Amino acid sequence: MKKIVLLGYMGCGKSTIANNLSQKTAISYLDLDHFIEEKTNLSIKALFEKHGEVYFRKVEHQAFVEVLAMPGDRILGLGGGTPCYANNHVLLQQPDVISIYLKASIDTLFERLSKNRSKRPVIANLNEEELKEFIAKHLFDRSFYYHQAQHILPIDGKSVAEIVASIELLLA
Numbered sequence: 001m002k003k004i005v006l007l008g009y010m011g012c013g014k015s016t017i018a019n020n021l022s023q024k025t026a027i028s029y030l031d032l033d034h035f036i037e038e039k040t041n042l043s044i045k046a047l048f049e050k051h052g053e054v055y056f057r058k059v060e061h062q063a064f065v066e067v068l069a070m071p072g073d074r075i076l077g078l079g080g081g082t083p084c085y086a087n088n089h090v091l092l093q094q095p096d097v098i099s100i101y102l103k104a105s106i107d108t109l110f111e112r113l114s115k116n117r118s119k120r121p122v123i124a125n126l127n128e129e130e131l132k133e134f135i136a137k138h139l140f141d142r143s144f145y146y147h148q149a150q151h152i153l154p155i156d157g158k159s160v161a162e163i164v165a166s167i168e169l170l171l172a
């Protein structure tokens with residue numbers, strides 16, 4: 001009953017990689033943000049707007065606990081902030097959890113996130129200049145939690161296929 005948990009900053013590729021890994025391994029995939037959206041019947045953006053971040057983090061923690069307790073093998077893509085709140089990083093240490101940090105540089109994240117900010121409430125209101133500074137600081141703040149993962153996988157300059165192949169090697 002293993003849970004393959006992908007974590008990392010917004011835009012590092014959690015959803016993309018989890019989806020592809022799921023197709024290659026035939027292990028079903030669950031995206032924590034989508035799970036929360038279905039559970040609450042609200043988009044992440046609406047959840048932040050209506051109830052605020054503190055409420056979102058509570059719901060996120062409950063959802064994470066619930067998903068980890070589900071029977072069967074599963075690939076789980078976390079939200080960008082999941083390991084950094086409510087002691088969620090401790091849950092990464094459970095014996096049936098294989099956790100992988102998709103580690104991207106500030107430049108890679110900036111390039112990807114500057115294109116698509118509106119659905120990501122944490123960065124939606126920042127301009128280009130503010131965004132780079134924000135990512136640098138935020139990544140530094142979150143780094144401790146991301147590094148609680150069992151495996152650290154640098155992803156800069158790697159194709160989706162290469163990253164998925166590296167993860168398959170880790171799982172072998």
Ligand SMILES: Nc1ncnc2c1ncn2[C@@H]1O[C@H](COP(=O)(O)OP(=O)(O)OP(=O)(O)O)[C@@H](O)[C@H]1O
Nearest residue numbers: 009010011012013014015016079080112158159160
């Ligand atoms: N290895 C890769 N090479 C190039 N582009 C990639 C790669 N992986 C993901 N991308 C692109 O980067 C963007 C962000 O990817 P994705 O949405 O999977 O990230 P995420 O970690 O799930 O982000 P979020 O935390 O916001 O949900 C997408 O446009 C995706 O197509």
Ligand SMILES: O=C(O)C1=C[C@@H](O)[C@@H](O)[C@H](O)C1
Nearest residue numbers: 010044079080081120121122
């Ligand atoms: O990095 C974050 O704090 C977030 C990332 C997204 O995946 C969502 O979980 C939400 O927008 C918060």
Ligand SMILES: [Mg+2]
Nearest residue numbers: 014015033077
């Ligand atoms: Mg995602």
